[in-house]
Amino acid sequence: MRQAIVAGGCFWCTEAVFRDVVGVSEVESGYIGGTIANPSYKEVCSGSTGHAEAIRVTFDPEVISMKEILDVFMGTHDPTQLNRQGNDIGTQYRSAIFLSDHLDRAAAEAAIARWDADNGGGAVTTVEGPAEWYPAEDYHQEYWEGEGQRNPYCLAVIPPKLQKLRKSFAAKVKAD
Template structure:
């Protein structure tokens, strides 16, 4: 098993996407990339901690490659808006990759270079040093599978991301392979 860490805006949204990817064993929402130890959701949302809402996922590289995860990451969020995803605005919602080793860093650089021509605006996704990881509070974990189904924001934002995953990566989607 290997680990990947991505920030693509709201962690509820990216968690929902990667929970549906075959080969991803676990997705944890949390905070990374900032300067405050043990931040709370309220502190991170305030925008002063330097942390990003992020996900840390454990995956089986024999089933899904890091390169595939990067492709899914870039396809299911907008990597061209600086410090923003939809209505979420601030550095805590930045698009960032936190490589766990040199191979992941090289793959992230290559993915950004490959994707540069496919977007109407430049990709602003940053590649940042792996930093301390702080799991989000329990109520944020597996959010889409519970409370998120009743949250109007999630109901507006997550289904289109899942549809994009299931359309573009049908062979990689747990739900698409069952349907």
């Protein structure tokens, strides 16, 4: 198993997308890239800690490659928005790929370059880290499957991302 850590705005939204990707066994919401240890959701949302809302994706590289994971990430959020996704504004909502034992700078930069080449440029996605990962509070995990489907924000934002996943990456979507 391998892992990738990516930040593409609200972690509830990116988590929902990756839970539907073949070869993905776990998606954990959390915080990364900031200046304090064990930040809380409230602290991260204040924008004062420097952390991004992110997800840590655990996947089987024999089913889906790191390249494909990064392409799904780049293709299911808007990597052209600096420090925001839609109405979520602040550095905690930045588009970023975090380096780790399983992901090097060249692979991350190549994913951004592929997206730019296919979409006329404009990605502001950063490559950061390595950095310490902090899991989000339990109530943020698997949010879409529970509370999220009753949350008006999630109902407005997540279904279009899932549609984009199904349209652009149909071969990588888990069967219902």
